[in-house]
Amino acid sequence: MNSRHLPAVGRLVDALPDLPRTLVVAEARTLLDAVRDGAQPPSDWAEAVRLLVDARLAPRLRPVINATGVVLHTNLGRAPLGERARAHLSAVSTGWCNLELDLRTGARGERLHGVEGRLRTLTGAPAALAVNNNAAAVLLVLTALASGREVIVSRGELVEIGGSFRVPEVISACGARLVEVGATNRTRVADYARAIGPDTAAILRVHPSNFRITGFTETPDRDGLQTLAQKAGIPLLEDLGSGALVPGLGEPTVAEALADVDLVTFSGDKLLGGPQAGLIVGRADLVAAARKHPLYRALRLDRLVLAALEGTLADYEAGVAPPAVALLNAPVPELRIRAKALAELLSGQGWKAAAAAVDGQAGGGALPGQALPSWAVLVAVSGADALLARLRLGTPAVMARVAEGHIVLDVRTVLPAEEPALVAALAAARAAR
Numbered sequence: 444m445n446s447r448h449l450p451a452v453g454r455l456v457d458a459l460p461d462l463p464r465t466l467v468v469a470e471a472r473t474l475l476d477a478v479r480d481g482a483q484p485p486s487d488w489a490e491a492v493r494l495l496v497d498a499r500l501a502p503r504l505r506p507v508i509n510a511t512g513v514v515l516h517t518n519l520g521r522a523p524l525g526e527r528a529r530a531h532l533s534a535v536s537t538g539w540c541n542l543e544l545d546l547r548t549g550a551r552g553e554r555l556h557g558v559e560g561r562l563r564t565l566t567g568a569p570a571a572l573a574v575n576n577n578a579a580a581v582l583l584v585l586t587a588l589a590s591g592r593e594v595i596v597s598r599g600e601l602v603e604i605g606g607s608f609r610v611p612e613v614i615s616a617c618g619a620r621l622v623e624v625g626a627t628n629r630t631r632v633a634d635y636a637r638a639i640g641p642d643t644a645a646i647l648r649v650h651p652s653n654f655r656i657t658g659f660t661e662t663p664d665r666d667g668l669q670t671l672a673q674k675a676g677i678p679l680l681e682d683l684g685s686g687a688l689v690p691g692l693g694e695p696t697v698a699e700a701l702a703d704v705d706l707v708t709f710s711g712d713k714l715l716g717g718p719q720a721g722l723i724v725g726r727a728d729l730v731a732a733a734r735k736h737p738l739y740r741a742l743r744l745d746r747l748v749l750a751a752l753e754g755t756l757a758d759y760e761a762g763v764a765p766p767a768v769a770l771l772n773a774p775v776p777e778l779r780i781r782a783k784a785l786a787e788l789l790s791g792q793g794w795k796a797a798a799a800a801v802d803g804q805a806g807g808g809a810l811p812g813q814a815l816p817s818w819a820v821l822v823a824v825s826g827a828d829a830l831l832a833r834l835r836l837g838t839p840a841v842m843a844r845v846a847e848g849h850i851v852l853d854v855r856t857v858l859p860a861e862e863p864a865l866v867a868a869l870a871a872a873r874a875a876r
């Protein structure tokens with residue numbers, strides 16, 4: 444375009460007095476450069492620049508409707524928060540709060556005052572600590588308890604969790620030495636017994652969260668190892684990963700594990716269903732050693748997470764399941780009814796939609812290799828992949844999958860309140876074609 448017809452940057456700045464000047468200048472220049480390079484000039488320059496500035500200021504971290512059927516989807520932020528957690532979070536986010544203040548005495552208080560007691564009540568543990576995530580919990584515990592000494596782990600449990608969290612590397616990053624025992628598929632108590640020496644700091648059990656070894660396998664149960672650890676006078680630690688607080692989710696509960704081991708670490712945003720956090724529960728002297736270590740200061744929780752975690756734990760105390768637990772327990776017949784109703788609604792809007800039974804997943808390292816039977820709406824469209832891409836870029840964004848030319852919308856993870864937005868997102872994605 445002939446540059447004589449282009450508006451001056453200064454004129455656009457004047458036309459948009461309510462917007463930050465530096466951003467208007469930057470976005471106006473970008474737009475002018477694009478038009479000089481042959482892009483179609485906008486009919487209203489000021490409006491076009493306003494949209495660019497708005498887009499620049501819009502959060503990149505956006506809500507996503509999860510139609511994948513994977514409840515604890517790590518890429519989507521794992522567990523959705525419940526009402527009480529959201530209310531707590533909102534209440535302490537605006538102004539100040541008694542994060543480290545004892546309101547009764549006016550003196551300095553304990554940062555974990557809202558979660559420590561609740562964690563003890565819910566797990567039966569004598570002591571509890573909370574940090575940034577479970578990776579941090581493992582790092583802190585091993586550094587505080589085993590630095591410069593040996594940690595015994597079964598070869599069948601030298602797992603990689605993802606995001607470069609590998610047990611052997613974590614142990615060496617903590618300044619401890621790994622002593623591997625047993626074989627990939629079979630490890631016995633006697634293998635651990637032989638490995639115990641004067642330098643042994645702990646025995647570590649690790650939950651194989653994202654895989655499953657089947658066939659000719661053997662792992663000692665916790666009480667076998669407990670007897671051995673007690674006789675040797677060394678702590679038995681367990682990285683439970685997904686640690687459930689309530690039974691019935693197909694994984695051992697934290698309380699069950701604690702019946703036999705001295706210290707358990709687990710995630711706040713897996714089967715617990717809260718915000719990202721790492722929980723450490725167990726023997727008081729071991730928890731105290733972790734809390735005293737300087738690393739704790741670097742891994743401690745901020746008030747927003749603490750508020751969400753306290754709200755989630757209070758829900759458990761009140762007998763209310765957090766959303767992730769409710770979604771995992773959603774009865775299949777109920778999902779079938781929802782999928783059928785949604786398919787009918789979409790059919791009425793001109794989609795070729797039908798309800799079908801599908802296999803979902805728990806995600807988050809819970810129930811590895813186990814399908815979670817669910818129901819989905821299958822939408823037959825030409826160019827399913829392109830439509831899927833537009834769904835991801837819509838507002839709200841929608842994450843689904845494509846199978847055999849169909850868009851698969853698993854209803855287990857679509858919150859009922861999100862259904863109208865999902866229907867609207869589909870219509871918008873179709874209109875954008």
Ligand SMILES: *Cc1c(COP(=O)(O)O)cnc(C)c1O
Nearest residue numbers: 576577578650652684685710808
């Ligand atoms: C998920 C998991 C971790 C890491 O937990 P984050 O909370 O994601 O840091 C560590 N160990 C096990 C066994 C896990 O399943």
